[in-house]
Amino acid sequence: MTETNEDRIGLRVSRYRPETDTRPGWQEYDVPLRTEWTVLDGLNHVKDEVDPTLSFRWSCRMGICGSCGMNVNGEPRLTCGAFLSDYAPGPVRIEPLSNFPVVRDLVVDIDDFMQKLPRVKPWIIRDDDVTVVDGEYLQTPDELDAYKQFSMCINCMLCYSACPVYGLDPTFIGPAAIALAERYDLDSRDRGARERLDVLIEHEGVWGCTFVGECTRVCPKHVDPAGAIQRYKLKAAQENVKAFLLPRGARR
Amino acid sequence: MTELRAYRRPVSIWWWVRKRSYFLFVMRELSSIFVAWSVLFLVVMIGAVARGASAYQQFIDFAAHPVVVALNAVALAFIALHTVTWFSLTPQALVVQVRGTRVPGWVIIASQYVGLVVVTGFVSWLVTR
Numbered sequence: 001m002t003e004t005n006e007d008r009i010g011l012r013v014s015r016y017r018p019e020t021d022t023r024p025g026w027q028e029y030d031v032p033l034r035t036e037w038t039v040l041d042g043l044n045h046v047k048d049e050v051d052p053t054l055s056f057r058w059s060c061r062m063g064i065c066g067s068c069g070m071n072v073n074g075e076p077r078l079t080c081g082a083f084l085s086d087y088a089p090g091p092v093r094i095e096p097l098s099n100f101p102v103v104r105d106l107v108v109d110i111d112d113f114m115q116k117l118p119r120v121k122p123w124i125i126r127d128d129d130v131t132v133v134d135g136e137y138l139q140t141p142d143e144l145d146a147y148k149q150f151s152m153c154i155n156c157m158l159c160y161s162a163c164p165v166y167g168l169d170p171t172f173i174g175p176a177a178i179a180l181a182e183r184y185d186l187d188s189r190d191r192g193a194r195e196r197l198d199v200l201i202e203h204e205g206v207w208g209c210t211f212v213g214e215c216t217r218v219c220p221k222h223v224d225p226a227g228a229i230q231r232y233k234l235k236a237a238q239e240n241v242k243a244f245l246l247p248r249g250a251r252r
Numbered sequence: 253m254t255e256l257r258a259y260r261r262p263v264s265i266w267w268w269v270r271k272r273s274y275f276l277f278v279m280r281e282l283s284s285i286f287v288a289w290s291v292l293f294l295v296v297m298i299g300a301v302a303r304g305a306s307a308y309q310q311f312i313d314f315a316a317h318p319v320v321v322a323l324n325a326v327a328l329a330f331i332a333l334h335t336v337t338w339f340s341l342t343p344q345a346l347v348v349q350v351r352g353t354r355v356p357g358w359v360i361i362a363s364q365y366v367g368l369v370v371v372t373g374f375v376s377w378l379v380t381r
Contacts, residue, residue: 230345
């Protein structure tokens with residue numbers, strides 16, 4: 001079967017080769033346009049059949065590993081979930097995620113994000129000394145529902161790419177990290193809310209956020225990081241009022 | 253191992269005109285200036301009322317100046333934008349539980365508009381009675 005012109009779509013891909021380039025440039029590729037093909041399939045076609053030097057990250061192809069995030073026509077997307085046919089007739093503009101340094105082509109440096117995540121202590125903190133031998137912590141379905149939404153984050157960093165605050169001030173701890181803190185705060189087994197609040201009421205914590213709301217809009221897992229941040233601000237404000245009004249002993 | 257020479261893309265000062273949502277956000281931030289102006293305008297008006305009839309007439313003349321009217325028209329538009337956008341954002345920040353179930357977002361938004369209508373009605377009654 002021969003393919004006609006209608007069966008193809010152009011990809012306009014940002015290239016950066018640190019050994020030769022001083023700044024990123026564009027390269028055009030032409031790939032088959034098939035109804036079931038995603039942008040990632042297009043890139044893999046280029047890598048396999050056209051230009052093996054093209055670099056990009058990907059793994060699962062089913063929207064759960066969080067590796068293949070890129071800017072597609074200026075919007076942060078998981079490329080495994082963005083269909084080429086939705087961008088027809090093209091060309092589709094593919095760039096590395098915004099707000100991160102570009103290592104090569106479509107690959108960004110994620111070190112900053114990896115250092116920020118553990119700062120919110122994303123693990124269950126207890127104030128007792130129960131061991132595994134004492135048994136497990138039980139939880140009702142309602143208690144699970146309280147934090148489940150925030151536990152769906154796959155660390156794809158689309159929210160950081162969409163956040164102008166992070167773009168302008170990279171010290172901002174960012175949407176995913178705060179949503180993750182909220183995930184553990186809302187967990188009935190956890191007692192670490194106070195410790196996390198100490199981290200998040202810093203200047204680069206929740207107060208850095210100006211509620212643009214783009215993080216929530218681009219999130220492929222409907223985590224609603226913007227909601228988590230505003231809820232945190234409310235909590236922080238309540239703590240402030242409590243600290244001001246109540247005697248030391250009455251504070252929790 | 254070779255040294256990584258990562259490229260840092262500069263953020264343009266025009267980043268906020270590139271996307272509708274960014275533009276709306278910056279307009280919402282900008283609206284706070286007009287909110288402040290409206291508060292100032294109100295405070296000055298109350299001050300004029302307190303200082304008697306001639307001071308109030310002076311204030312009315314000032315308020316009728318075309319520049320002030322134009323400024324207030326712009327301020328009204330910005331305050332409307334401020335109100336509508338903040339009302340629609342509230343459910344994300346405010347989680348209200350009634351008998352174990354979460355109150356849906358539209359109820360929170362609707363109750364704010366009801367509140368606005370009630371307060372507006374009370375103030376208009378107070379001023380025009």
